[in-house]
Amino acid sequence: MPSKKDILDLHFMDARYKLIDIAAFLDRVERHPGAGDFRLNALKMAIPLLLSDQPGRAKAILESFSDFSTEPAATAHTQGASGALNPALAEG
Amino acid sequence: MKYIEPHAHMVSRTTDDYQTLALAGCEAICEPAFWAGFDRSSPKGFYDYFRQLTEYEPARAAKFGIPHFCWLCINPKEAEDPVFAREVMSLIPEFIDQPSVLGIGEIGLNKNTRNELAIFEEHVQIALDRDLPILIHTPHLEDKLKGTRLMLDSLANFSSLHRDKVIIDHVEEHTVDLVLDQGYWAGMTLYPESKCTPNRAIDILETHEGSKLWLNSACDWGVSDPLAVVKCGFEMKKRQHSAEAIEKILFDNPKRFLSQCPNFKLDGADRKVSANS
Numbered sequence A: 001m002p003s004k005k006d007i008l009d010l011h012f013m014d015a016r017y018k019l020i021d022i023a024a025f026l027d028r029v030e031r032h033p034g035a036g037d038f039r040l041n042a043l044k045m046a047i048p049l050l051l052s053d054q055p056g057r058a059k060a061i062l063e064s065f066s067d068f069s070t071e072p073a074a075t076a077h078t079q080g081a082s083g084a085l086n087p088a089l090a091e092g
Numbered sequence B: 001m002k003y004i005e006p007h008a009h010m011v012s013r014t015t016d017d018y019q020t021l022a023l024a025g026c027e028a029i030c031e032p033a034f035w036a037g038f039d040r041s042s043p044k045g046f047y048d049y050f051r052q053l054t055e056y057e058p059a060r061a062a063k064f065g066i067p068h069f070c071w072l073c074i075n076p077k078e079a080e081d082p083v084f085a086r087e088v089m090s091l092i093p094e095f096i097d098q099p100s101v102l103g104i105g106e107i108g109l110n111k112n113t114r115n116e117l118a119i120f121e122e123h124v125q126i127a128l129d130r131d132l133p134i135l136i137h138t139p140h141l142e143d144k145l146k147g148t149r150l151m152l153d154s155l156a157n158f159s160s161l162h163r164d165k166v167i168i169d170h171v172e173e174h175t176v177d178l179v180l181d182q183g184y185w186a187g188m189t190l191y192p193e194s195k196c197t198p199n200r201a202i203d204i205l206e207t208h209e210g211s212k213l214w215l216n217s218a219c220d221w222g223v224s225d226p227l228a229v230v231k232c233g234f235e236m237k238k239r240q241h242s243a244e245a246i247e248k249i250l251f252d253n254p255k256r257f258l259s260q261c262p263n264f265k266l267d268g269a270d271r272k273v274s275a276n277s
Helices: A004-031 A038-051 A057-064 B015-024 B043-062 B082-089 B114-130 B141-155 B176-181 B198-206 B228-238 B243-258
Strands: B003-005 B026-032 B068-072 B101-108 B134-137 B166-168 B185-189 B213-216
Touching (some): A057 B141, B003 B228, B003 B243, B015 B026, B026 B043, B026 B101, B043 B068, B082 B114, B141 B176, B176 B185, B185 B198, B198 B213, B213 B228, B213 B243, B228 B243
Parallel strands (some): B003 B026, B026 B068, B101 B134, B134 B166
């Protein structure tokens, strides 16, 4: 099994650039005009989950973007998915 | 690297991709019926699509020495209209006995609606009536968790269902345990932006027992990578997985599940499809 250092050697640079890219994305959204939407709110809600001391961070972030309602929807409002739950379309 | 691509939408790929897959060591390709990136205007569009899946693609793959198999259904993205969906499903019996058909799939949910769920359950019954395996698509992004739960609840009502003969695809960290804990197989899809990255899939492998997991690319008409499975095998090697462990997930596991399909044969000796058909 690889050590922590082995994993850092393999993936630190990849994680570093992805983290900076998220920061740059937030800056980019902020400096452009208009209002954000539920997707931006969902992303900001998910980011603190990265700092958990417990394993399962990826699962927690996926769950934070998920629809937790339990009843089938009466109809499909759209055919695609946006990546975060749109409160305006949420049922139940 | 010897491997099986258990989920690829080759109707949307070039012939060059078949050559690339063959050069990479692909021993078999399995193609579930799915959405073509646009809605068909009539059920007749599915008649042509089922012919393409059962006749044309096996012949195209055979030119590169790769057996091509398929699954049949109407996909959940086009199942919201139940009248339309049932008309398409009425075509399935005409194709289900073709020599490269594996079972019913990829059925499932898209927006988790009542109509989608009804059509999903009717497909499950078709599979049960013919004792065929089932390949299940789970919804995208924010809809995945709810859709997975709805389908697991629905499947629990089919008392004659053999869970070993059902694979629930596109699992991620928040759904993999739900699927495996109930005795089903789980597929991890390596697809850019949505679904799993290779390293996340390997993380799931490293934290689960792994005997009922497979990897697939689900390469299709979107931005996707037909070599994603073999590239994940390469990432496993970088993370010090043994050659045996890599072959288990890339080849042995899909072979074990797919061998439950009466038509799944890797040698091709007694398959009727030929490169010249």
